[in-house]
Amino acid sequence: MKSEVIRLGIQTDHDTQVIDITDRVKEAARSTGVQNGVCYATTMHTTSGIMVNEGLPDVEDDIISMLQRTAPELRDDHRHQRFLPSDGQMAVNSCSHQRSHLTGMQVAFPVQDGELVMGGRQTIYFAEFDGPLYREFIVHVIGV
């Protein structure tokens, strides 16, 4: 049994955006040499997410709109809007955490004959909810 973790960086450009990382995840999985097993893609942050959906701009826009409606920013009843002494900065991104929570931190796909097993319309996205930031996600492949 082999277990390999690959750490990948990504520069986001906007406050909120989804970035297609399908090819990067596939390539990372391939590079491990694992022929049969499972591949996880996981964000390393709490204000971003990893998601899978159809790779169309209108679908992307609608998902972002849904998240912004469901977890709006300008609310007075958030508690996570205060100075955070452990950071030395203001924590005023409650909506970013909520959108991350709704999206999820991880997706998993089977690996068969050295390749990810994915549906034809499935695209893997890194979802940014508090950018622009330099982010990291990991690809973890377990198998033989």
Added chain:
Amino acid sequence: MTRIDFRTYPVQVQEFFDLEPGLREPVVDVFGFYCSTQPLATYLAQLDEAGLDSAVMVALDCTTAHKSSVATNEQLADLMKLSERIIGFASVDPSDAGAPQKLRTAVDDLGLSGLNLDPALQQFEPADEGTAFPVFEAAQDLGIPVSIAVGHNWAPIAPTSAFTPMSLEPAISAFPELDFVIPHVGWPYVQEALALAIKYPNVHLDTSVLYGGRPESSLRRVLADQVGLDVCEASLREKLVFASDYPRVDPKRFVRAMQMLEFRPVTEQQILGGNAERLLGKKAAKNVSTTESKKGSL
């Protein structure tokens, strides 16, 4: 018109720490900032997202008080070489007799455009004619603005009550040609800062009001509820200077907070850049004037 963030610190920029080992210690122990760094390119993208063109990044010389600098003038000058969008402000330690000359060197040789002082953190008395006044005099001669912190201070070791805006009045009146910029509208001593800004032509207020709630709510409580939007429009249009205090908060949210106050367009333009451009332009105007004067004397 250029949109400028008038006060930020370089303490989350990775390239700043790449300049010199050991910079992390004063950032943690003196300034009280503990987050991981981001590349300079990311910070510039954050300016883009906020709709800002440039940012003032400040040095902070705490040599006498804490035996270190949060950022030196030379480090700021090096950062400026990496991006023309960074406007460096020098800092000198007024307790150092050589401070006026160091300031002249920082401006004339390193290309820095202003002076940053923090009396509570640097532990000096801004009304002291023997220590602080020679520094103010040098700044006035150079034609640069001084950003000087009073009131609330997020650095854990800096006392909030040490200096209120009124503690600056002796210097403000003694140096009428020197532009003083009081951060975060002097919060929590807002009325003192307001009184000074209304009375003295050389007093300005930066907008980085941050104490709790969202930037939108804290800025509204101070500028709308405590100062009054009508007073801002009528008396402070030329006096308010946009600043975020990055990395204490991200600039995108602070620009939005400013825009949500719905000032008249001309007022908003002045706050987001026009006033800063004027303050920063004095040095250039002074240089032209000096050159013309020299030409005339030949």
